[in-house]
Amino acid sequence: MATVTHTAPPPLVTRRKVGWARARRYVLPLVGLAVALAFLGPYIVMVLNSLRPSSDVVQTPPTFLPRTWQWSTFSQVLGDQRFLNWLKTSLLVATSSTIIVVLAAIPAAYFTARFRFPGRIAFLFLVLITQMFAPTSLVVGLYREFFELNLVNTYLALILTNSAFNLAFAIWILHGFFSSIPKEVEESAHLDGCGRFGTLIRIMLPLSLPGVVTAVIFTFIAAWNEYVVALTLMLDDAKKPLTVGITSYVTGYEQHWDQLFAASIIAIIPVVILFAFIEKHLVGGLTAGSIK
Amino acid sequence: MPVPATAPRRRRRSRGGDTPIGVALLWLGPALLLILGVVVFPAYELVKAAFSRYSITGLRLGDAGTTNFKNVLDHPDLITVLTNTVIWVVVVVALTVLVSLALAQFLAKDFFGRKVVRWAIIVPWAASLVITAKLFTLIYDYYYGTLNMILQTLHITSGPIDFLGDDRWTMPSMIMVGIFVSVPFTAYVFVAGLNAIPGDVYEAAKIDGARPWQTYWRITLPLLRPALVVASVLNIIYVFNSFPIIYTLNDRNPGYLHDTTITFMYKLAFKSAEKDVGMSAAAGIFNVILILIVIAIYLRTLKWQEQED
Numbered sequence: 001m002a003t004v005t006h007t008a009p010p011p012l013v014t015r016r017k018v019g020w021a022r023a024r025r026y027v028l029p030l031v032g033l034a035v036a037l038a039f040l041g042p043y044i045v046m047v048l049n050s051l052r053p054s055s056d057v058v059q060t061p062p063t064f065l066p067r068t069w070q071w072s073t074f075s076q077v078l079g080d081q082r083f084l085n086w087l088k089t090s091l092l093v094a095t096s097s098t099i100i101v102v103l104a105a106i107p108a109a110y111f112t113a114r115f116r117f118p119g120r121i122a123f124l125f126l127v128l129i130t131q132m133f134a135p136t137s138l139v140v141g142l143y144r145e146f147f148e149l150n151l152v153n154t155y156l157a158l159i160l161t162n163s164a165f166n167l168a169f170a171i172w173i174l175h176g177f178f179s180s181i182p183k184e185v186e187e188s189a190h191l192d193g194c195g196r197f198g199t200l201i202r203i204m205l206p207l208s209l210p211g212v213v214t215a216v217i218f219t220f221i222a223a224w225n226e227y228v229v230a231l232t233l234m235l236d237d238a239k240k241p242l243t244v245g246i247t248s249y250v251t252g253y254e255q256h257w258d259q260l261f262a263a264s265i266i267a268i269i270p271v272v273i274l275f276a277f278i279e280k281h282l283v284g285g286l287t288a289g290s291i292k
Numbered sequence: 293m294p295v296p297a298t299a300p301r302r303r304r305r306s307r308g309g310d311t312p313i314g315v316a317l318l319w320l321g322p323a324l325l326l327i328l329g330v331v332v333f334p335a336y337e338l339v340k341a342a343f344s345r346y347s348i349t350g351l352r353l354g355d356a357g358t359t360n361f362k363n364v365l366d367h368p369d370l371i372t373v374l375t376n377t378v379i380w381v382v383v384v385v386a387l388t389v390l391v392s393l394a395l396a397q398f399l400a401k402d403f404f405g406r407k408v409v410r411w412a413i414i415v416p417w418a419a420s421l422v423i424t425a426k427l428f429t430l431i432y433d434y435y436y437g438t439l440n441m442i443l444q445t446l447h448i449t450s451g452p453i454d455f456l457g458d459d460r461w462t463m464p465s466m467i468m469v470g471i472f473v474s475v476p477f478t479a480y481v482f483v484a485g486l487n488a489i490p491g492d493v494y495e496a497a498k499i500d501g502a503r504p505w506q507t508y509w510r511i512t513l514p515l516l517r518p519a520l521v522v523a524s525v526l527n528i529i530y531v532f533n534s535f536p537i538i539y540t541l542n543d544r545n546p547g548y549l550h551d552t553t554i555t556f557m558y559k560l561a562f563k564s565a566e567k568d569v570g571m572s573a574a575a576g577i578f579n580v581i582l583i584l585i586v587i588a589i590y591l592r593t594l595k596w597q598e599q600e601d
Contacts, residue, residue, distance in 0.1 A: 024403070025403075028403035029404045029405045031398065032405050032408070033405070035395065035412070036408060036409045036412035039412050039413050040415060042416075042424070042428065043427070045430070045438050057430070057436065058435070058436050059436065060435050061441070062436040062437065062438065064438070064441065100326070103322060104323040108322070108323035108324075110319070111316060111319035112320075117312075117315075119313065119316065123320060123324070126327060127323075129587065130327055130331050132583065133580075136534075137554070137580055138331070138334045138338060140557065140572050140573045140576045141334030141335055141336070141337040141338030141341065142334045143569075144334070144341050144569070145333055147350055148337075160326070163326055164327060164329070165331070167323055171323065221418065227421065227422045227535070228558070232558075242420075243420050243422050243423070257430060260426065261427070264423045264426070264427070267420065267423060268418070271419065272414060272415055272419070274418075275417070275418035276414060279410070279414065279480075283480050283484045286481075287481060287523075
């Protein structure tokens with residue numbers, strides 16, 4: 001009779017569970033593939049359309065794959081003086097803004113993380129409000145300010161705006177890193193004769209390197225992607241950044257879809273790669289001041 | 293730049309106020325200058341502009357009193373624009389949160405290729421919004437759009453749909469893009485929230501014989517509340533401020549039929565025939581007030597307070 005217990009079917013729940021455990025090894029990656037395709041799909045269309053002549057993009061009926069492959073679009077765009085001008089602006093504005101943000105955010109984050117002083121909470125509150133306000137809601141005010149300062153159509157206006165509105169993120173993320181370093185580490189450096197500033201440079205910054213890198217990359221990307229301020233303040237075509245410039249590849253008058261998409265891909269790829277590096281710390285910085 | 297020599301060298305107590313304010317100003321100076329010069333001052337300029345009259349070339353002509361505000365409130369398209377804004381914000385944020393909850397639950401699992409999926413989701417987040425929006429003008433196109441091609445190949449629709457030209461479709465089409473670009477950030481916040489829930493809570497639920505759905509409803513969701521609040525409010529602010537999607541996808545349609553308060557404000561100053569900076573500034577003030585209300589609610593819900601460390 002002992003054989004009966006062996007052949008008896010296991011309870012239903014367990015059997016279902018075993019089945020699922022086996023199936024999930026295949027089901028979950030498949031669902032993952034579907035999710036990845038859902039988010040990448042539009043950008044796959046972008047890549048495919050950058051590899052066909054614009055006349056092929058606007059042909060009916062549309063096809064998913066190019067009818068004629070055109071590999072020269074990228075070299076064509078990279079040889080286009082207008083594109084190079086826009087690229088130069090984007091690089092200049094994003095790099096300068098990043099440097100300014102880092103120089104302004106490090107001392108502010110360090111000081112608020114380590115010292116108590118009158119107005120500290122007011123300052124942190126001001127930073128939080130800044131983070132909430134996109135330049136979009138103040139764009140008319142920004143335009144009036146730079147108009148009166150005669151800075152419309154200058155790189156400086158874009159650099160200052162991008163620096164100011166990305167400062168908050170950098171301060172929050174660095175504040176978090178600095179606060180998490182035990183005070184004893186600093187005090188021993190102090191006893192060894194390191195000044196406040198020396199301690200910051202030699203002890204605190206190396207220990208918070210991931211935070212600094214996150215702040216740098218985030219600011220660079222945000223400035224690189226900025227649109228509305230550049231659209232408003234940069235009227236001279238040669239000084240526009242990529243985001244504003246490349247939209248003129250496709251307007252009511254001319255339609256160079258291939259060039260628009262090739263230029264877009266050149267603008268997106270470095271950003272996505274940089275973004276992947278800081279992915280781990282991003283959420284913390286963006287929701288800082290709220291959940292710790 | 294900060295001068296270390298002036299910083300007091302004695303040991304600091306962690307109570308408020310033992311550091312002279314002058315020293316603080318040295319360290320905070322650069323940041324304060326930026327915020328005051330490029331955030332606070334433009335806000336002041338905005339208020340000033342809202343009470344001023346301007347020539348079409350941007351020269352200030354004089355005081356306008358409250359005329360600009362009256363003009364905004366009397367604008368024939370105001371109701372349409374406000375309705376659009378409410379629909380845009382509510383639908384995008386609500387659906388984004390729902391989709392992201394499901395996606396985060398999935399991403400929190402361990403499976404082959406999870407890293408690849410996480411990277412794939414980064415792309416719409418990292419890419420410039422205006423580029424994504426421009427891409428969707430092609431995908432949505434009536435004649436040679438990819439979406440119409442797919443829908444017709446799968447026999448879901450018999451003819452092409454004019455996603456960006458047909459008034460019934462314009463807002464839903466823009467909302468889809470809004471959700472598409474908002475989900476990545478939101479899902480990442482939720483994944484962080486899920487990872488913060490200790491595993492033994494689930495074990496206890498299992499021992500007590502809770503069904504998966506009960507566990508989710510009674511344990512996961514309540515514990516995810518802080519992440520839910522943060523993600524919702526930040527999304528409300530981002531989506532409300534969102535400019536490139538509506539500006540780009542609604543480009544061909546004249547008038548304000550599909551505009552939100554943000555693009556309405558922009559068009560008043562820079563696109564309309566009048567180029568009315570004063571009226572646009574008045575509309576901008578209303579926008580700022582709306583955002584401030586949302587922030588106030590946000591801070592209240594979170595009971596934002598300085599944490600002593």
